């Protein structure tokens with residue numbers, strides 16, 4: 001089987017995980033922490049943080065169909081892993097835990113062919129990442145994201161319908177913003193509301209119905225600045241509170257949202273990575289008369 005076929009097989013398998021995601025994720029971390037107990041210090045944020053991390057990793061494996069196109073985005077992601085305290089030796093631990101979790105969850109359905117495909121895809125991604133870890137200067141290490149809450153955020157929010165309502169409000173406002181609304185012209189709002197909802201529900205510890213790419217890849221050609229993220233957050237906060245959620249839940253929601261910002265924001269337009277050859281970075285201009293929303 002060629003690499004392209006193996007990649008397609010893994011992508012198809014990830015898309016079929018559906019309801020099995022929680023079992024798979026918990027089996028993965030059980031094996032991981034048994035193989036290397038010191039990793040509990042890095043992944044110590046409760047179930048929803050663990051599921052979110054696991055989903056991000058799977059979403060990455062799904063996107064390797066055009067490795068040369070995404071390798072710059074993968075390298076950026078690998079650099080962020082220095083701040084997450086990832087070390088080269090951890091990748092073997094991950095590899096083992098992932099295969100054991102897949103075997104345990106799928107048993108006979110995890111055929112030798114499927115196993116080989118997973119091994120190949122994992123090796124491909126982890127080779128790129130470990131190469132970066134080996135050569136990158138030791139960047140400042142960020143404190144791992146932790147949460148003191150053991151309850152699932154999705155339950156505390158009140159379920160998927162509430163998340164959908166918040167996002168509907170949020171995008172209604174965002175589309176009208178004279179500055180960052182520029183990113184959304186000609187994009188179907190209904191689809192964005194649905195995609196963002198599926199993504200966040202999984203990140204909040206709920207079911208993973210999201211079939212898209214990780215945000216770092218979706219936004220890799222967009223010149224998104226920190227100022228834009230801040231403006232976006234004002235609308236998001238408003239929408240959460242307008243749906244009657246408490247300040248505490250709002251804080252927890254925004255914390256999860258913010259954990260993705262570093263993977264999208266760019267300091268200069270040169271950091272944009274194109275999706276297809278010859279494409280230009282996606283940039284927008286701030287109108288001279290622009291008045292940002294009030295926090």
Ligand code: HEM
Nearest residue numbers: 053056057060080084085086090091125126145216259263
């Ligand atoms: C092939 C292996 C891996 C892949 C594809 C992967 C992928 C990802 C992705 C896409 C994210 C989301 C945040 C971002 O894009 O910056 C993430 C977060 C993270 N990864 Fe990995 N990762 C891998 C291996 C590892 C290893 C070996 C460690 C070891 C410590 C690790 C630790 C973390 C941590 C702590 C986070 C942050 C969670 C958060 O705060 O949201 N990852 N990973």
Ligand code: HEM
Nearest residue numbers: 183184187191192195196199212215224228229232257260
């Ligand atoms: C200022 C910041 C941001 C801007 C300007 C922005 C812009 C966009 C745009 C234009 C799209 C549509 C892409 C397309 O249809 O080709 C998109 C999709 C998406 N964004 Fe963002 N984004 C931002 C921040 C974020 C953050 C922080 C997250 C995660 C927490 C996120 C998650 C997503 C997801 C999951 C999708 C795909 C939805 C789907 O499957 O339809 N975005 N974004």
